[in-house]
Amino acid sequence: MKNDEEESASRRSFLQTGATVLLGSGLLSGCAETFVSEHASEEQLAFKRKQRSNVYLAWAEDYDSVLPAMTEAVKQLSPQIKGKSIFLKINLVDYRPDIPVFTNPAVVDAAIRVLQDAGASTIRVGDGPALARDTEEFARLSGMLDVCKKHALEFVDLNIDDLQKVENPLKFTGISEFLLPKSVMSSDMVISMPKLKTHHWALMTCSMKNMFGVIPGRKYGWPKNILHVRGIHRSIVDIVAAVKPGFAIVDGIIGMEGNGPLNGSAKPLHALILGDDLTAVDTVCALCMDLPVHKISYLNLAGMVLGNNDMAQIELKGKSIDAVKQKFKLPPNYSADGTPIDPAKLKNGAESGVT
Amino acid sequence: MSNLKSSDNNLALTRALRYLKSLQNENGFWPYLPNREGALEPSGWAAIACRDDQSCLSSFSKGLLQNQNGDGGWSNDSARIDSDWSTALALLALRQAGIRETSPGIFQKACKKGEDWLLENRAEYYTSGARFALLIWKGPEYSYPQGWPWSKNTYGWVEPTAYVLLSFRQSEQAKKEEVAQVLEQAEDFLINLCCKDGGWNFGDQTPFGRLYPPDVQSSTLAILALQTRKDDFRVKQSLKWLSERVGSMESVSEMSWAMLALSSSGENCNELIQKLLARQADDGSFSSNVLTQSVACLAFETVIGDSPPDLASMHLSSMRGKK
Numbered sequence: 051m052k053n054d055e056e057e058s059a060s061r062r063s064f065l066q067t068g069a070t071v072l073l074g075s076g077l078l079s080g081c082a083e084t085f086v087s088e089h090a091s092e093e094q095l096a097f098k099r100k101q102r103s104n105v106y107l108a109w110a111e112d113y114d115s116v117l118p119a120m121t122e123a124v125k126q127l128s129p130q131i132k133g134k135s136i137f138l139k140i141n142l143v144d145y146r147p148d149i150p151v152f153t154n155p156a157v158v159d160a161a162i163r164v165l166q167d168a169g170a171s172t173i174r175v176g177d178g179p180a181l182a183r184d185t186e187e188f189a190r191l192s193g194m195l196d197v198c199k200k201h202a203l204e205f206v207d208l209n210i211d212d213l214q215k216v217e218n219p220l221k222f223t224g225i226s227e228f229l230l231p232k233s234v235m236s237s238d239m240v241i242s243m244p245k246l247k248t249h250h251w252a253l254m255t256c257s258m259k260n261m262f263g264v265i266p267g268r269k270y271g272w273p274k275n276i277l278h279v280r281g282i283h284r285s286i287v288d289i290v291a292a293v294k295p296g297f298a299i300v301d302g303i304i305g306m307e308g309n310g311p312l313n314g315s316a317k318p319l320h321a322l323i324l325g326d327d328l329t330a331v332d333t334v335c336a337l338c339m340d341l342p343v344h345k346i347s348y349l350n351l352a353g354m355v356l357g358n359n360d361m362a363q364i365e366l367k368g369k370s371i372d373a374v375k376q377k378f379k380l381p382p383n384y385s386a387d388g389t390p391i392d393p394a395k396l397k398n399g400a401e402s403g404v405t
Numbered sequence: 406m407s408n409l410k411s412s413d414n415n416l417a418l419t420r421a422l423r424y425l426k427s428l429q430n431e432n433g434f435w436p437y438l439p440n441r442e443g444a445l446e447p448s449g450w451a452a453i454a455c456r457d458d459q460s461c462l463s464s465f466s467k468g469l470l471q472n473q474n475g476d477g478g479w480s481n482d483s484a485r486i487d488s489d490w491s492t493a494l495a496l497l498a499l500r501q502a503g504i505r506e507t508s509p510g511i512f513q514k515a516c517k518k519g520e521d522w523l524l525e526n527r528a529e530y531y532t533s534g535a536r537f538a539l540l541i542w543k544g545p546e547y548s549y550p551q552g553w554p555w556s557k558n559t560y561g562w563v564e565p566t567a568y569v570l571l572s573f574r575q576s577e578q579a580k581k582e583e584v585a586q587v588l589e590q591a592e593d594f595l596i597n598l599c600c601k602d603g604g605w606n607f608g609d610q611t612p613f614g615r616l617y618p619p620d621v622q623s624s625t626l627a628i629l630a631l632q633t634r635k636d637d638f639r640v641k642q643s644l645k646w647l648s649e650r651v652g653s654m655e656s657v658s659e660m661s662w663a664m665l666a667l668s669s670s671g672e673n674c675n676e677l678i679q680k681l682l683a684r685q686a687d688d689g690s691f692s693s694n695v696l697t698q699s700v701a702c703l704a705f706e707t708v709i710g711d712s713p714p715d716l717a718s719m720h721l722s723s724m725r726g727k728k
Contacts, residue, residue: 181606181607181612181617182606182607182620183620183622183623183658184620184621184622184656184658184659186656186658186694187655187656187658187659190655190656210437210438210444210694210696211437211441212436212441212442213442213482213483213484214484215484215486227486229482229484229486250613250614251613268437268444268446268481268482269480269481269482269489269556270555270556271490271554271555271556271559271562271564271565271607272555272562272564272607273562273607273609273612275554275555275556275559275560275562276555276556276559279558279559279560309613309614309615310613311613312612312613312615312617313613313614313615381614382614383614
């Protein structure tokens, strides 16, 4: 006679096998996202940025050399900072001591110093992790709270911030309005500060995917399922359109390759990428990672309705892409050309794909 | 071993509750952080922690009744765009308030509407195609696990499902056979989402193709919700996981939630009490996060109270003397 544990193990095995089969046939509710090509209406197309984009690609050997690199980049790009309240949307997705999953605090520290020198009136720092609830603990462990304390700035847990209704201008997700954190929406300028990583479901996570963290858990839950079920790429584009971040600073000094955003390995790229158009910044980053840009669904859609993903429309300053470019290993659920692999054919089978 | 019921510990709890009560907004709700807008999640737990204070509770229950949406649910935001997961927590809190009312009809009606909303808004685990396949494969009697979502029309997850189970503990409707079956499916749902070595996270063991660790808050809620199955080895394994984590815990939030689960299961919480006491500030606060402060108060009371609240049954008010 089987005991409880054996029965549970066989039941778990049954469920996992079943889930794999059902996933493969698209029967389980949360299926992995495949590459999607979107149609955009005239109204949606009219939302696209009209002017060229400015991106600066800086070399930073390590985190000790961030400040001079960022100072020069900001000087060259001249974003309008003086007198503005700034929200730094960092990437604090999780805390792992051994792999670079979150924006390095040295980059945040340098950004605060550069922005203060440029005349920012106030600066706040924050994120709303999608999977775990104790944001403050992540902020403490990552060293982000120390950076905020050092500069006497507020750290904001975006999962529990006060909320305000914000219209979703593009509505690719079918959602007409979001409830978004007041700390973010009341700022004059939102700056996306991601860690550069490959991503299990979006192929790449950079300044645009990073904006997922403004979606408040208190309303949409952990994970932010209401958006994932409507397609990650559509959600990314809708969120960026609603929040309208004005600038991006990407921590690509040590990025992540392989099974990102949480389980990949460190990949030193020695790059700090800044720019005034998130679509353009992510395009440059994807090229630096030698990723198949045309396979990144959200970037294709963003190029249609948000910003520039065509290098002819991007004014690239600083280093050339070739001077920085390195081949990043793709997540294991993608084939070498960047095509998502059918979950049923993956060796480790049971992936829900709903997060 | 120190005396858990010492006057020092009682004083610490009194100060913590006093601080918590001072954070209640004029509309009866508590905010997530001091001087912010009220929200249902911190309010629900704060109201349960402050349930001996009639003034606190009356103000909260009035606000809660006013904020019930037309469809019977509640929202964890003041804009109330749509009803959400917080409906279950609202019901938990409302029962604490309503139990003291001299004319309880209005509370019963509000609770019934809220319960009906919950019963109508379960999440589907399988798509319609899969359900049809299961119907053919397993027959019409097959009862597959099914939980509750954070937002309508999305998938089921651990915390919303745990809250619903707790909210139905004192419900008359739970005695109906069809409702009892729904709740049993929810328990199955939670059991299935238990992590390999115990504990629960948000509700996906392998969100990015690799194992994701359990989370203390989610685990506590699942353990409390599954007290009806406390002999299940996964619940026991989860308590063991939680106990083993205590030594390395530094977060007040984790300590508070862990203490709630462990004390409710009769486990020793001496170490947690000492660690939490060391984090209490002069104003009585353990944390600036009101939800954490509320859970800490409740956990403290569960350990040191003369008549500790029975969180597993959610039969709380009668367990503590009226003031």
